[in-house]
Amino acid sequence: MGVLYTAIQHSHSGLRWIVLVLLIAAVLRAVSRRRSGVVYPGKDRLALFAFISVHIQLLLGLLLYLWLSPYGIAADPIETAGTSVANYYNYVHWIVMLLAVTIITVGYIKAKKQAELNKGWKTIAVHYGIGLVMILLAVPWPFYPGLESVGWS
Secondary structure (H helix, E strand, O other): HHHHHHHHHHHHHHHHHHHHHHHHHHHHHHHHHHHHHHOOOOOOHHHHHHHHHHHHHHHHHHHHHHHHOOOOOOOOHHOOOOHHHHHHHHHHHHHHHHHHHHHHHHHHHHHHHHHHHHOHHHHHHHHHHHHHHHHHHHHOOOOOOOOOOOOOO
């Protein structure tokens, strides 16, 4: 189980950079297209790739949280009780990330339905932007107090 945990954890940690880059690019593109008056096509590949990467990240995170992580739901509650790392992963990280993915999903679906109204760019920019901010706040950055012992890179 140790090798699988390490592989999934590194995949989850590395994919975060792809997710962040795609979300930033999708938000910037939506804002620039909205300002320039370009009609929303109903399908935007960059928004779709950001949407897919966020969902892959969610699946990897759920796999870690539910079955593999020493801090997740499968952890020994007596061994991890009261530690800041366990509290962070059991209460903050997964709840905020799940909300961010939900907001991004709602934004993508709404934007597809608003293509004929030409409101899709604004919907993508707002929903993906809110999701991006939530993700940035919930990522376990090495400088977070109490989490420096985790050693994420």
